[in-house]
Amino acid sequence: MREVALVAFAQSPSVRQDLRRNEVEILTPVIAEAIRWGGVPRKEIGFTCSGSCDYLAGVPFSFVSALDAVGAWPPIRESHVEMDGAWALYEAWVRLQVGDVDSALVYGFGKSSVGDPRDISVLQLDPYYAAPLWPDSVSLAALQARALLQSSGYTERDFAEVVARSLRDAKRNPNAQVSGDFSPDELVKARYDVSPLREHDCPPVSDGAAAVVLAAGDLARKVCERPAWIAGIDHRIEAHSLGARDLTKSPSAALAAEKAGMGKGSLDVAELHAPFSHQELILREALGLGESVAINPSGGALAANPIMAAGLIRIGEAAQLVMDGSAKRAVGHATSGPCLQQNLICVLEAR
């Protein structure tokens, strides 16, 4: 495999509702910052790939207008996934394996505030059996959380501990939307949103964007003092039908981690894309993450969740720690679909 590394990461602060700027206007300074840090001139970037969702934007082909932020004339090699930007990163990594280009710009963006993401997410379900029941994303996550409580030793207080730790860590993240000191004992006194989930167990609605620059081999060494090398990357998916899955486990995350070689060395940090608090518990178990691994020092998706960028942000945050020297080996994880249906693992390391 060709050596590929993240050499730059930029993100917008996540906000509840940006009434001033449209998606392109949120994205433009983020891409400019990533390119500035990446050290590869814009015109020399070999491949561009984005992740976003027209249903979220409520605009057909919204990703095309986003190209205004990139500068796509004369024509560039460009692609898009109707997924989180983490999967755009995967496509760019595959593209760099071909060997004819040495760099890629990857971005993800989403204004979750323009519609109701709880309802919009229903449209990703099968249209015959699941979608007509209109089970919103929080209700489905609550089904999963309930199943977890009943099949494991976890309690609602364990969920609250994930929240308290995430929001405390988010105080050090200038891009976080929600942060602060909360005690798990107080959190569990809050009323349910959809039982057994409380509002704090659910991600905030966020507007935001993120971008990374990838570079291969010698180019990465040239433009970045300490590139975050991609030691392995893989993504796996489970059945579409929720009834066909054991929602309390994440075999797709476990398989992706195995294929990405996550277990080949010790990890300093894991940035997990767990939009709901209980999902972190499921992922920790699937990935076999012990106490020695720092989980979500950024605060994770409970602190900021711009849909279609939040997974890419996990990889970017993990890479940032490798690039600034505070981690030697880190993992960035992204999820997609209802109840952790699809999972991507990106193992990053210093060399």
Place this chain on the structure above:
Amino acid sequence: MSEESLTVLRSPVKLEYTFTAGETSSRFLRGFAEGKILGRRCPECEKVYVPPRGNCPICTSPMKEEMELAHTGTITKFCIVNLPFAARQIEIPYVSASILLDGADVPIFHLIQEIPYDQIRIGMRVEAVWVAPDERIPGMESITHFGPTGEPDVDIDLFEDADA
């Protein structure tokens, strides 16, 4: 339970959005309420965009210089529409055209009226027809259509460089 098999399932989908036009487009749309067509010029490649963009889509330079464009322009291409559709209550056939406003480098898209559809041609000079001042809104609907100015046609080869 009925033995009749289910043959049709109605599953209505309705989503509501609060669309944000954005900083640059908001200024453009508000211009129509004042009877203005606003564009912006790229400081690097000097192209004039209408609708304006916050940054140049070609070189990504921020575009700050706002300018008012002429209400006259030239048809660079057009389409004769023969199919009615619900959102546009207008007698068919009618013509939608790309119109390069004088001073602009990209065309806008609008309706051509006041002339039989089969007499419309590329290179024809047209001007904006506005609704009455007190009926103007922050939107392109403030211009009902473009109609012929009566000036001589323009040689279309002049538009080779324009993204028209």
